[in-house]
């Protein structure tokens with residue numbers, strides 16, 4: 001078989017075998033509806049409770065503060081719209097950033113159509129918000145601050161504890177999208193002052209289609225999926241028992257040796273970044289040099305375009321992703337790369353390679369070997385490159 | 393092992409082995425994100441497309457009219473709130489029934505808080521709406537009719553084609569919750585005049601946590617989960633590939649021999665109903681005698697209470713469900729049983745046994761043998777029963 | 785996502801490069817996605833005897849550039865001016881709807897080169913009437929959002 005190197009762990013991860021094994025009985029043996037009174041249901045209720053408590057422990061949260069959803073996007077939508085609807089009589093101003101995931105950004109834009117006012121904070125060249133600007137944006141009618149924990153494209157980790165403190169001082173609800181941070185950063189919701197937090201299992205070697213919203217006790221929020229009395233009446237729908245069980249197992253695995261996992265990722269990532277920087281001219285790293293996700297390498301490769309690059313990498317078996325307009329179907333280059341001040345052209349040539357638990361040193365070296373000639377080939381085709389070769 | 397007879401197929405079903413087998417590779421081999429450009433993603437995109445097309449065929453729908461969701465409840469919420477938000481400038485009146493699933497009912501109640509006006513149609517003793525009353529309820533500002541295809545408690549199947557015709561005549565969007573009907577009734581969305589329809593995979597031997605909303609081309613509807621560009625920009629969130637693939641397989645199996653499946657269920661169900669009616673006095677069938685789901689048996693057993701009954705059945709390994717307040721956590725007896733005119737006491741003593749593909753004649757006979765003594769025991773404890781024995 | 789032909793022209797693009805002392809050079813940018821294409825023509829009489837391109841753009845942009853150069857090489861100027869983006873896309877066995885706009889780049893780059901050539905030589909081509917090489921073209925179809933936006 002052709003060599004295949006998966007470096008798109010931020011997009012999604014393979015499920016760990018231990019996770020699948022844990023899930024299997026719940027598909028067709030212990031399949032009952034946990035809301036049912038009979039034993040087919042009851043035994044499932046305790047499996048769900050166990051997963052909930054495992055996850056709660058990894059966050060220093062209470063078991064009654066964890067609410068399962070159909071994924072990270074639903075959790076983001078719920079956190080934001082749920083608070084906006086619950087507090088709209090108090091105020092209609094929301095603060096977020098320009099670098100949020102679309103699940104947050106588009107939800108905020110929808111709120112704007114609905115009469116809310118949203119401030120989108122700028123970020124610096126590393127993708128960091130400025131605490132002063134956050135403070136300055138706060139108004140008497142601000143009801144919600146939603147700022148992501150770690151960025152999915154460039155990996156930058158925001159100063160969550162400082163934000164939490166400000167939110168608390170001003171008595172504003174604080175939501176954070178921690179979909180990328182979970183499993184890669186230690187998170188103590190109490191210590192960080194988080195009121196609401198979105199997570200998704202498929203980013204931590206768990207199943208797709210399951211996420212959760214952490215809701216600090218006492219936080220005012222409406223449901224967005226109405227119906228049955230599941231999740232203590234806050235999120236309707238028959239519990240996705242196998243997925244919840246899998247999420248619990250994945251969370252357990254992620255946090256039982258997180259230090260080791262982080263070290264391994266950082267080592268491999270630095271090898272990759274250094275290797276590429278040595279071999280390819282006119283490239284630079286996006287995101288913060290140190291306050292970044294352990295597995296994230298996002299580089300801009302000047303004079304070339306991301307989709308073409310991904311296609312060529314795919315031909316040699318390397319799977320990555322790009323912030324190029326041409327890959328997104330939306331025709332605008334990544335809003336994150338634009339927000340950190342890249343030009344259209346440079347944003348186009350960005351490549352995100354994200355490392356995970358199954359990445360090996362060999363994989364990294366294979367990329368360091370394969371990427372330079374591909375870049376060179378594309379640059380030879382590029383009208384932008386001529387000038388440089390002549391000019392510089 | 394103790395005998396275990398599962399007769400709660402309307403609550404949820406075990407996943408078929410063929411469904412699980414089809415899903416397995418997508419957990420950790422073909423695990424890519426279908427939105428990605430590389431081969432890990434692309435091969436998944438075609439798996440999703442295939443499932444979408446299989447399901448579309450069972451409904452006589454277009455592939456571009458199927459939108460996957462995180463379950464039946466989300467689909468109901470989306471169908472209703474999505475249309476309400478899209479059409480609120482045209483009107484704010486919605487028509488539904490008193491016997492809808494909570495996912496519809498509570499969503500409509502939420503709309504009422506939001507300034508919408510909702511008419512809840514009555515039903516007759518069999519749980520059927522009256523077409524005249526539907527027509528009479530229509531107003532110039534009616535934007536949506538949402539009436540379930542088949543009832544989850546009593547199994548009654550509504551006159552969907554007539555409703556579809558009226559909706560069309562009056563140019564009102566028509567949504568139907570077909571979560572219980574799918575796989576048990578042949579559904580041709582074009583012929584029936586359905587604009588929007590909610591389905592859920594776990595009721596047809598597919599996975600939990602996956603459903604869909606059928607959206608007829610051209611229907612005006614807003615998203616409720618905003619974010620990424622998945623599902624043609626209408627429902628954000630990384631596609632739950634294994635679950636979608638499983639849903640597709642379950643749909644295929646459900647419709648490849650639906651006539652046989654229905655016959656088998658009807659035969660067993662009638663055996664159960666007749667057997668119980670012969671052996672137990674003071675019981676009667678709820679729901680329509682003929683226009684009902686093939687696997688549904690819902691009987692009211694006078695003078696006893698449902699939770700106690702379920703617990704005793706559970707002790708002999710029989711899993712059923714009840715419309716009793718005591719099982720629901722809400723303390724109100726089933727709104728469906730109240731709507732068909734049962735008294736509080738009688739509603740309390742209702743038992744729903746739902747038959748499915750793995751139910752055998754033996755299972756049915758076991759229930760016919762076990763239930764009468766249990767009922768007798770509970771009746772002996774009941775103060776209501778004394779009077780009857782004395783009086784009649 | 786892409787047809788085999790697109791992938792072929794993408795991975796083995798024909799006529800990549802520059803022509804020294806080209807008779808005609810045109811460069812256009814795509815307003816939609818910010819991509820750039822540059823076309824070099826060698827013209828003898830009214831025939832295009834050689835053509836080369838350089839493209840900063842996606843797989844589809846590279847493949848359409850390559851295909852367009854093949855389709856106009858050896859053709860007359862008039863024939864080249866009649867090349868439409870649809871014809872290029874068809875020759876590639878089609879493009880995904882969101883990628884149709886990339887093929888517009890190829891059509892425009894050819895036109896831009898000939899436009900510059902005509903201006904320099906004082907020639908007039910009725911096919912170029914109303915053509916403005918600096919105008920950012922935006923009128924071609926691409927994948928559309930659903931009705932609800």
Ligand SMILES: Cc1ncc(COP(=O)(O)O)c(C=O)c1O
Nearest residue numbers: 237238463464465493544571592
């Ligand atoms: C009629 C009906 N509608 C909606 C639902 C909700 O579906 P889900 O559990 O997939 O959210 C159910 C089942 O619980 C149902 O029976």
Ligand SMILES: Cc1ncc(COP(=O)(O)O)c(C=O)c1O
Nearest residue numbers: 071072073101152179200629630
């Ligand atoms: C930061 C961030 N938020 C939200 C999401 C959405 O999560 P999901 O795909 O589970 O809906 C993702 C991943 O896609 C993400 O990276």
Ligand code: FES
Nearest residue numbers: 326817841845886
């Ligand atoms: S050139 Fe950018 S999308 Fe094709």
Ligand code: FES
Nearest residue numbers: 699717718719723
């Ligand atoms: S008597 Fe206990 S809940 Fe009904």
